[in-house]
Amino acid sequence: LAKTTQPISMDSYEGQEVNITCSHNNIATNDYITWYQQFPSQGPRFIIQGYKTKVTNEVASLFIPADRKSSTLSLPRVSLSDTAVYYCLVADDKLIFGTGTRLQVFP
Amino acid sequence: DAGVIQSPRHEVTEMGQEVTLRCKPISGHNSLFWYRQTMMRGLELLIYFNNNVPIDDSGMPEDRFSAKMPNASFSTLKIQPSEPRDSAVYFCASSYRVEKLFFGSGTQLSVL
Numbered sequence: 001l002a003k004t005t006q007p008i009s010m011d012s013y014e015g016q017e018v019n020i021t022c023s024h025n026n027i028a029t030n031d032y033i034t035w036y037q038q039f040p041s042q043g044p045r046f047i048i049q050g051y052k053t054k055v056t057n058e059v060a061s062l063f064i065p066a067d068r069k070s071s072t073l074s075l076p077r078v079s080l081s082d083t084a085v086y087y088c089l090v091a092d093d094k095l096i097f098g099t100g101t102r103l104q105v106f107p
Numbered sequence: 108d109a110g111v112i113q114s115p116r117h118e119v120t121e122m123g124q125e126v127t128l129r130c131k132p133i134s135g136h137n138s139l140f141w142y143r144q145t146m147m148r149g150l151e152l153l154i155y156f157n158n159n160v161p162i163d164d165s166g167m168p169e170d171r172f173s174a175k176m177p178n179a180s181f182s183t184l185k186i187q188p189s190e191p192r193d194s195a196v197y198f199c200a201s202s203y204r205v206e207k208l209f210f211g212s213g214t215q216l217s218v219l
Contacts, residue, residue, distance in 0.1 A: 032206045043111075043198045043210025044150070087150075091206035095140065097150035 003027075004088045009102040018075045020101050022088030025069050033064060033071045036087045038100070044087060048073070078105045111211035113199050119217045125187040128214045131180055132201030140208060141174055141184050142198040150198075156182065189218045 005023040012018045024033065032051050036044035048055055050062040050071070061074040075082055085100040112131040120126055132139050140155040154164040156176045164174070171190070176182040186193055194217050200208040 034206045036208075041213075043200065043213055044208070045210070046207050049206060089206070095155075095206070095208065096152060097142075099149055 003090050003096065004098045006086075006088050006098060006101045008099060009104070011104050011106065012078055013106050014079055015077050018078050018082070018103060018105075020073045020075075020086055020088075020103070021070055022073070023070050024088070024090045027068050027090050032091045033062070033068075034089045034091060035060070035062065035071075035073045036089065036097075038085045038087065044097070047086075075103075078103075080105050080107065111199055111201050111209050113197075113211035113214050115214060116212065117215045117217075119219065120189055121219050122190055123188045124218075125185065126189045126193075126216060126218075128184040128197050128199075128216070130182045130184070130199030130211060132182070132199070133209055134180065136201035136203045136209070137179075138202045139176060139182050140200040140202075141182070142200065142210075143195045144198060144213075145195045153184070189216075191218045194218050 003024055003026060032049055034049040035047045037047050038044040048057055048060050048062045050064050052064050055062045063072045083105045085102050087097050087100040089095055111133055114129045138157050141153040142150050143153055144150045151166055153166045154174045155162055159176045159179055172186055174184045196213045196215050198210050198213045200210040202208045
């Protein structure tokens with residue numbers, strides 16, 4: 001049973017900011033939140049990870065509220081190459097991928 | 108580092124044949140995972156190893172599936188006998204921290 005819930009799909013246009021929210025109501029105290037990106041015919045690729053508040057790297061930002069029951073992946077100014085499936089995972093001793101969010105970026 | 112290396116990239120076989128998928132994890136990683144991906148079921152965790160020891164194989168669908176990790180640099184996933192419903196992309200991933208996985212390019216398996 002997946003521990004996370006996220007939208008099945010999202011559409012955006014080039015240059016826009018995209019926010020993908022993931023719900024993880026049963027997150028444990030020690031769990032980290034990790035996001036992966038998967039392109040067709042490739043394995044998932046680690047994007048960003050956080051525990052609380054905000055984390056930013058060269059690819060994305062991750063916002064985690066104080067209760068940690070959800071998280072939001074923010075992709076600034078998306079391009080066509082950001083079209084992919086994005087997975088939110090809550091870490092435990094075995095990593096279960098949910099259905100992911102299929103992001104389609106249009107010109 | 109070359110990353111996680113899987114072989115073969117593509118495998119086409121006939122029902123009933125034995126199939127062996129191979130994985131070389133990133134050097135220094137102590138955990139190894141086998142996943143299967145299909146359109147219908149998404150990414151499914153089959154089994155994972157920690158320090159070469161199988162920790163959880165509850166995702167292995169049937170006794171036809173077996174996985175081994177004889178040393179820190181090599182793992183196999185075997186299907187015997189194979190069936191058409193085993194057709195999928197099989198991914199191997201390794202990590203030094205459980206939360207941060209590095210995936211291989213996958214093996215596209217087609218069982219006719």
